[in-house]
Amino acid sequence: QVQLAESGGGSVQAGGSPRLSCAVSGFTLSRYCMGWFRQGPGKGREGVVYIDNAGSSRYADSVKGRFTTSSDNAKNTLILQMNSLKPEDTGVYYCAASSRWCLARRPDMYDYWGPGTQVTVSS
Numbered sequence: 308q309v310q311l312a313e314s315g316g317g318s319v320q321a322g323g324s325p326r327l328s329c330a331v332s333g334f335t336l337s338r339y340c341m342g343w344f345r346q347g348p349g350k351g352r353e354g355v356v357y358i359d360n361a362g363s364s365r366y367a368d369s370v371k372g373r374f375t376t377s378s379d380n381a382k383n384t385l386i387l388q389m390n391s392l393k394p395e396d397t398g399v400y401y402c403a404a405s406s407r408w409c410l411a412r413r414p415d416m417y418d419y420w421g422p423g424t425q426v427t428v429s430s
Contacts, residue, residue, distance in 0.1 A: 309333035309419050311402050316424030323392045323428070329385040329402030329421060336360075336378050336385065340409035342417060343376065343387050345426075347398035352414050355400070356387070359409035370396075392428045399423040 315327040329341075343355040356366045356376050364376050370389075377386045385402055403417035411417065 311404060311419055311421035313400060313402055313421045313424035316400060316426045318427045318429065319392055321392055321394060321428055321430050324388070324390045325392070325426065327387040327389065327400055327402075327424060327426075329387075331383045331385065331404070334404070336380055336383055339404040339406055340411070341378075341385055342403045342405070342411065343385075344401045344403060344414060345396075345398040346401070346423075347395070350398070352401070354412055354414075357410040357412060358385075363410070365410050389426075392426075394428045394430045397426060397428045399425050 310332045312330045319325050337360055340360050341358045344352050345355050346352045354367055355370055356364050358364050373391045375388045401423045402421045404419040405411055405417045408416045
C-alpha cells in the first residue's frame, strides 16, 4: 500500500552531483509533507530538508546552498539534487512523509519512511 522507495545513491567523488529520487505509492505527494533525512556512519539520523505541501523548503545548514529538492506530482516522485558533495555527506539517505506536520524537524513526526539509499563520497 503506502510505500516510499529511494533510488540514485552510489559511490561518487567529492564535488559530484548525484540526484536522488523518492518514488511514492499509496498516497499523493500533495496531501503530505515530506522530508529528506540522512544517517552517517556512527551518527544519528539528521534532517536534510523539510518540505511543506505548498512547495516551501527548509534546509539544514550543512547542505544549504548545495542541495535542492523538488517534486514531480505527475509521477508522484520527490527529488533531491545534491551538488558539491563532501565526504561528510556520506550516509544513508531516507525520504519520509508526514500526514500531520509540515516542515517538521524530528524523525518521529513522520509516518512513513523509505528503506534508504546509500551515498558514499570519496575524497
